Amino acid sequence: MGWYIDRVRKVKGLDDPMFVLFVFSKVLGGVAIGILIAPYVGTVGWWVLAAAIIVAIPVLPKLFKKS
Secondary structure, rough: OOHHHHHHHHHHOOHHHHHHHHHHHHHHHHHHHHHHOOOOOHHHHHHHHHHHHHHOOHOOOOOHOOO
């Protein structure tokens, strides 16, 4: 439980641009999962998921580094 609390504190401590990137990457990831579930769309979901991962890259080191 302590690990989860530490991660939430780090997310709350992000500056505004990094927080917006974090939320945007989570939204893109959710959209990608939704697209992947709908098989009639095809491979578009993989591109949206890749975009979500690329957008999340600047935020991840700030969230998961040792403090």
